[in-house]
Amino acid sequence: MDILLVAGLWFDGSVWDEVVPELAALGHRPVPLTLPGQGDGTSVASLGDQVAAVVAAVDAAEGKPLVVGHSAASTLAWAAADARPGEVAGVVLVGGFPVPDGRAYADFFPVEDGVMPFPGWAPFEGLDAADLDEEARARLASVAVPVPEGVARGIVRLADERRFDVPVVVVCPEFTPAQAKEWVAGGDSPDLARAADVTYVDLDSGHWPMATRPRELAHVLAEAADRL
Numbered sequence: 365m366d367i368l369l370v371a372g373l374w375f376d377g378s379v380w381d382e383v384v385p386e387l388a389a390l391g392h393r394p395v396p397l398t399l400p401g402q403g404d405g406t407s408v409a410s411l412g413d414q415v416a417a418v419v420a421a422v423d424a425a426e427g428k429p430l431v432v433g434h435s436a437a438s439t440l441a442w443a444a445a446d447a448r449p450g451e452v453a454g455v456v457l458v459g460g461f462p463v464p465d466g467r468a469y470a471d472f473f474p475v476e477d478g479v480m481p482f483p484g485w486a487p488f489e490g491l492d493a494a495d496l497d498e499e500a501r502a503r504l505a506s507v508a509v510p511v512p513e514g515v516a517r518g519i520v521r522l523a524d525e526r527r528f529d530v531p532v533v534v535v536c537p538e539f540t541p542a543q544a545k546e547w548v549a550g551g552d553s554p555d556l557a558r559a560a561d562v563t564y565v566d567l568d569s570g571h572w573p574m575a576t577r578p579r580e581l582a583h584v585l586a587e588a589a590d591r592l
Contacts, residue, residue, distance in 0.1 A: 411518025
């Protein structure tokens with residue numbers, strides 16, 4: 365199965381480099397995406413541009429792909445399910461939850477000169493970054509790309525309620541499945557609360573398992589694909 369890999373804020377497709385060979389060895393075709401304005405050589409892009417890029421990858425896939433969104437890009441994966449509900453085999457959300465229709469995508473940090481720069485590791489101290497050693501932190505920070513304002517502050521648009529029938533796997537790295545279920549039940553993720561088929565999977569890591577637990581993450585993704 366084609367497995368589309370969509371990185372979260374600041375990172376391009378190269379962040380999946382250690383996951384790709386593991387997935388291939390498990391019999392799948394990994395397709396890491398580099399999004400408009402986030403590593404493709406341009407600095408101006410909109411949220412709509414990024415959604416369109418993920419949808420284009422769905423359209424180009426061999427058969428129905430599994431769409432994997434990490435962190436904020438969980439919303440991009442979910443938006444692809446909204447745009448192509450009959451053409452997506454399933455969605456995997458790694459360390460993130462989809463933003464509902466009508467809300468800003470990822471307006472989390474200050475915007476400077478039209479972009480949201482990587483803020484350094486201070487905001488992520490604790491469970492998010494606990495398993496990142498100094499080498500891993502330096503490596504990730506060195507490839508971080510500022511996120512265009514039009515992406516970070518873009519408004520999410522979802523329209524097709526058939527997305528709620530697309531199978532969803534929530535991978536829980538720095539939080540537990542029990543915590544995730546509690547957050548969804550408490551109203552923190554209205555769309556997941558309405559999804560018909562949601563599976564929660566524990567992964568003992570920080571927020572960037574593709575950098576710290578690539579083999580384990582690849583196995584989780586492959587198992588999700590094999591179930592579809």
